[in-house]
Every structure is written in C-alpha cells, then in structure tokens.
Amino acid sequence: MSMTPPPGWYPDPNQPAVERWWDGTAWTEHRRTPGNVQAAPAPQGFGPAPDPAATAVTAPASSSGGGRAKIIALAAAGAVLVASIVTGVVVLGKDDGEPRGGGPAPSRSATTAPEPTATKSTSPSPTADPNVLVDDLNGVTIPIIDGWEKAEGAVHDVPTLQTPDTFDCPGDPGMCRYGEVTSHTVTSTDETSPKALARGDIKDATDSVYGKDVLDNEHYGGVTGHQKVKEGTVAVAGRSGYYVRWKVRTGKGAGGHVQSVAFKSSVGSEPMVIVRLSIDIAEDAPPLSDMDRIVKGIRSSGDSGTDGGVGEDVGATP
Structure with missing residues (x-):
C-alpha cells in the first residue's frame, strides 16, 4: 500500500x-x-x-x-x-x-x-511514563503490561510492543517472538468506518506476522488457513472502534491469534488508526486475554483519566 x-x-x-x-x-x-x-x-x-x-x-x-x-x-x-x-x-x-x-x-x-x-x-509528553508506549503521530498511548516491553531500534518503523523472550522460528531460520503490538496510521484509503477498516486489515495483519517477510522468509511456514474467533464494536481512547480477531493456522508451528482494531484519532486532522495485535499459540506465550487488556488501556495522549474510553456511540470497554 x-x-x-x-x-x-x-x-x-x-x-x-x-x-x-x-x-x-x-x-x-x-x-x-x-x-x-x-x-x-x-x-x-x-x-x-x-x-x-x-x-x-x-x-x-x-x-x-x-x-x-x-x-x-x-x-x-x-x-x-x-x-x-x-x-x-x-x-x-x-x-x-x-x-x-x-x-x-x-x-x-x-x-x-x-x-x-x-x-x-x-510540551510535556507522556514519554516520561515508563508504563506506556507513546504514539505521538496518532495521539495515543498503549499500555506496557506485564510480560511485554517497548521495542527499541531502527528495525521498527512504527510504535511497537513485543514480548521480551525469543525462540528459533519453526520455519525459515530466524528469531521469533511470542507476541507483538503495532500502531499504524491509515493512509492508503479514505475509508472512515472502523468496521470496514478492521475487516479489511485483518488479512494484512495476519500476513505481516505469519506470512512472508520483506526477504521472502516464511518463519512459520506460511499461513494455511484461519478461523474468525470474534468481532464487534469497542471503545478505544474515547472513540468508537471495531475489532476483528482470527485464529491462524500455519505451515509450521502451532499458529496464533491476530487482531485488528480500528478507530479515529482525536488529534490533528483526526486520522483513522489501526492497532494490530498478535499472540502465538505456545506454552510460553502470554495469555490471549492480554489483547483485551492492551486495547482497553489505550488512551488519548495526555488523557490518563479516560478509563477505557467512552466512544461516540458505544459505552465503556467491558
């Protein structure tokens, strides 16, 4: 794109x-x-x-x-x-x-x-708080909960959370992690419906984790299928959002879960934002409930008092 x-x-x-x-x-x-x-x-x-x-x-x-x-x-x-x-x-x-x-x-x-x-x-920035990942461009902060850390280094071109432990990828050689969270600004379309954006992004989110990387490596042997686990509306950082979650099967390894969450930013020109989350199916992987905890903890920058957000047409996140 x-x-x-x-x-x-x-x-x-x-x-x-x-x-x-x-x-x-x-x-x-x-x-x-x-x-x-x-x-x-x-x-x-x-x-x-x-x-x-x-x-x-x-x-x-x-x-x-x-x-x-x-x-x-x-x-x-x-x-x-x-x-x-x-x-x-x-x-x-x-x-x-x-x-x-x-x-x-x-x-x-x-x-x-x-x-x-x-x-x-x-002006003072939430970067002083070691418990959040700051996405200044989209005007949101993402909580760093137990078992996760902020990714450092130039290899990540978007704000990223990851699990600290690595393991040998089951497919092509390389080091893999049990979970990842990334924040993206929507730039390839004028679509403003969170539902349409989340549904349209879930395949790209899956391919970015379990498909081929930029060097054509398939660390998990590629995606062989998926099953929709759930989807629905959700309040994110004070705005109405929508999420879609898939359970993904891979050629090698046990696969994992991938989720796309779309919502509108509350800063600047209010661009649409997509947060992608993935967690492997593995004994050492974090619990799947971490996806809900992270999404619920997303805040608008400088608005730490917003408890899960109250969307424009939905209530507070369960």
Whole structure:
C-alpha cells in the first residue's frame, strides 16, 4: 500500500522555518523546529563609523597604561557600537511582505526566537511514563503490561510492543517472538468506518506476522488457513472502534491469534488508526486475554483519566 506524497515531515507552507507532519491525506497540527540550526555569523565591518560621543565611555589613562590603555578602550567601545548597529539592522530589516509559502526558511530565523507555533510539540509528553508506549503521530498511548516491553531500534518503523523472550522460528531460520503490538496510521484509503477498516486489515495483519517477510522468509511456514474467533464494536481512547480477531493456522508451528482494531484519532486532522495485535499459540506465550487488556488501556495522549474510553456511540470497554 502506498500513496503520494508519503507521510513525513515537510516545510510548513505557512511557516517555512517550521516543519509540519503530513499524515498522507492532510496536514496535522504536529510541528517541530528543524534541528542543527546554526546562527548566521554577524557581518564584518558593517555600519557607519563610530560616533565620537562613544569616547565618553573610555576609562581615564593610568600612569602605567598611558595611551595604549586608551586605544584599547576606544577599540572595545567601537566594537560594541558596531554590534549594536548590526543587531538593530537585522531586527528592523524584518519585512511584512516575506514569502508565506514553501521554499527555504528565511535566514533571519537563525537570529530570532522560534515561532510560537513551533514550540507546540515541546510540551510535556507522556514519554516520561515508563508504563506506556507513546504514539505521538496518532495521539495515543498503549499500555506496557506485564510480560511485554517497548521495542527499541531502527528495525521498527512504527510504535511497537513485543514480548521480551525469543525462540528459533519453526520455519525459515530466524528469531521469533511470542507476541507483538503495532500502531499504524491509515493512509492508503479514505475509508472512515472502523468496521470496514478492521475487516479489511485483518488479512494484512495476519500476513505481516505469519506470512512472508520483506526477504521472502516464511518463519512459520506460511499461513494455511484461519478461523474468525470474534468481532464487534469497542471503545478505544474515547472513540468508537471495531475489532476483528482470527485464529491462524500455519505451515509450521502451532499458529496464533491476530487482531485488528480500528478507530479515529482525536488529534490533528483526526486520522483513522489501526492497532494490530498478535499472540502465538505456545506454552510460553502470554495469555490471549492480554489483547483485551492492551486495547482497553489505550488512551488519548495526555488523557490518563479516560478509563477505557467512552466512544461516540458505544459505552465503556467491558
């Protein structure tokens, strides 16, 4: 599934000095100040000759320093005056007619305070809580319950929870885990029905865990069949959602359970979100009830008081 342009950080068309998140369908309210911004060097030798009145700030010549001390004082005063003039010109040079569209950011941004909107994303974040996985893009947090951990490393391009223990995959060589939870923004369709999205995603969710990987490896011998266990409405992070759960048979190993949960985000342009959960059928795997516990614990960012969420047309999660 793909789209043009893909989700990512791009120059804000209204504020070129700020980057803004494109979610694949619309601009969101997520903004950030580009990193590694270096202040522009001050122009050398800029401005008129020093004002003779500046000599009034020079220190009297001492008996030991004589004319040399006076020369140094005059030079220092001149440098201060030039720096003041340069700073004033830079500030007064601000033009109300500056470009408002895309393109490179004006150089003045290196010498002025950041735009107020650029600091919006710097407010305190739930990342300080070690018990949740933060999905800043979709504005939700996912609970890290006992037996699960936050996945680290560049191999995961979406927020991911996983079980800590690994084992030799029953099919192609590799290391497998007993469970995984991932959070995704829907970008390939304009569909806004949680029911339609969950039903449409469950096969992709199954293939992503038990089918072929990007290197065509089949760690479980491929998917040989499935059985729908259950589906229905559910409240997620204060929004109405829908879930579908399959029991999956694989060519090698005992298979597992896969679940897709779809709901609408409450931030930015309110994109549709899909959370995928999978748990192997194995003695050392976590209990299947962990799926329900994790979904019930999903919260809107900064809203820890929402107990399971109250959807737009459903009650609190059982």
